[in-house]
Amino acid sequence: MRDALRIAIVASSRYPIAQPFAGGLEAHVWHLTRALTLAGHEVTLFAGAGSDLPVDSGRLRAELFEPSAAARSDVSMPALEVMHDHHAYLSLMLSFSRNPGEYDVIHNHSLHHLPVAMGPAVQTPMVTTLHTPPTPWLESALTLAPGTRCVAVSRHTARSWSHVLGDIPVVHNGVQLDHWPVGPGGDDLVWFGRFVPEKGPHLAIEAAHRAGRRLRLAGPISDTEYFAQHIAPSLGDLVHYEGHLHQHDLAHLVGSCGATLVTPVWDEPYGLVVAESLACGTPVACFARGGIPEIVGKSAGVLVPPGDVDALAVAATQALGIDRGVVRRHAEDHCSDTAMIDRYMDIYADLVAEGPVAGAWSFPQEVPV
Template identity: 35%
Template sequence: MRIAQVAPLYESVPPLAYGATERIVHYLTEELVRRGHDVTLFASGDSRTSARLMAGCERGLWRDSGVWDTSTHHVRQLEQVARHACDFDILHFHGEPLHFPLMRRLRCTYVTTMHGLLLPSDHGPLLHEFTDAPLVSISRSQRKPVSWANWVRTIHHGIPPDMFPFEDAPCGYLLFLGRLMPGKRPDLAVEIARRAGMPLKMAGVVHPGERDYFKNELRPVLHANPQHVEYLGETGGEARNRLLSRADALLLPLEWEEPFGLVAIEAMACGTPVIAFRRGAMPEVVENGVTGWLVDDVDSAVAAVKRIGAIDRWRCRRAYESRFTAARMADEYVDLYASLCGRVNDNQCSISAASTSAATADMRMLQEHPMRSL
């Protein structure tokens, strides 16, 4: 198949460090290329891919100090997509739904994976307007605020088996890894580690809109607990992988409805159990007592830390291999692409048949009434 993958331009594909959406786009793109599909990736110019790259900007926008208005670059990217849209069997969008009006008018086969949190007040009116837009959710939980939308599939994320090293002997610390934002409650990770009597390593990115939260709320917590927490800043590459594989457990004390939680399956691939609050997609991702513990508050999280040794790290890895590989994810997307393309072809056949029938009727009318105007 001729497939276009359209990524947001905030980070490169794959990202240097943080960037769950861009990471998933990379894994999917590489797996599709490996299977022999003709793939074009619309992404930032510093992306690294086996596919054909169409650069929408020079580098990831959040890494470019000269960029102020990111929307201008995404509008330009849409023009690139529109110019080449007819070259593809299907276009797969992963960013914000700016493309909906364009795709309605181009009438090309497309699908959109919604990667973020969906809000009835914001996404509700949009999806009521674009009831024809085919959508993929990354968890069943993600759909709930707009459950009536045009969902065509739920496809959980997947990662390649060789991306993360398995480690059977952890190094005696807990880990918080991810975006440092209020909804992920990194401050509660500090409290859990302190009360459990274990050191915590914290690594994550602070996005521009969350700098005040980091400065005024999180940094004081970190400074007040130097003996319990080591803050490492944004961490990527092999250093990030080592952090995941050597941790006794990954902490996800979520206060928001996490749409998926990619770091959870990355931890499982390393054999590292996950202790997560029972929010959002966590009950779909974490098997309680198998790949970690689902808890409801700080007290139960502290208790879960103390029994983390009951989780078999090899069993974590096997659970990942059976549920969350990039190959499984690609299987589901390719099946969806074929289904959507077949549906469009069927519609086109119906239109063609109707047009042929109408043309035949018009010809007969002309033959019977040659002076009659059509």
């Protein structure tokens, strides 16, 4: 039995950790926070307003900054949401610095550069999970904070950061398997995720048409113009939009379909929809991009060259014939939140054993007036 830890989890300051999820990162943090709390740890979450977890968990609330009229009128004033993000992370990291004994471990999942850049100001051990390939601001921060402890969500993502960080550990995201029960399957295909061009749902529609199969779509319409131009005109008897579903309803939908189409037009750092589909016993037909091949393996789906819609249509029919029990067992062996939590607990234990970060910057407890 591991000792209980006081863990601060830093997520997005902009998006709530609540269902229906804004994206895969929010879903991941929701599951991680819940699993750690149920395991007996004292978890405090920093996330966007409106976060809602099904277990008791503390909340970190950063100060909301509203620039003065003078500041707003300055030519350098960025978008207001950019200032809100900046102030939220700045106030949070200063709070961590001024209260070094409040937490045993800080686990950073944000995509913002400030938690990394200000990491040396915090004595509490911190680890950052890299959910994306390099972005300019985050790469800059990691270049200037070379001692930052990082893990990646896939070997593909780890390789994309190797020019900055060298070799770093990999912890694949996990899903709570009992929340994604095996479904009976069916004749329909399903695509689920955010409706944005880089996720490629329009390619899923093309592949389903060529395969002669009904396609059911689900997820948030994050890009309304894209949806209106490339998705809405195809909706009808053979292509149906089910809406932005809560997790329980989404699991029921995925489990009732014969195969999931996964169609990214960029290199997915991980591919949480793949893990969720496999947990339901629903095999996948997908483009072999980014970290997706690591999740699918050789038995749980059919991989095709990126962008090849004809091959995807053939793969969809092939995937319908894969044994759903084999798919579920693959998910149990490779995609469970239990394996993910065990791996993170090992990392937390190493950080705690190393003790407070030496040489952390110090800030005054009070600012003189």
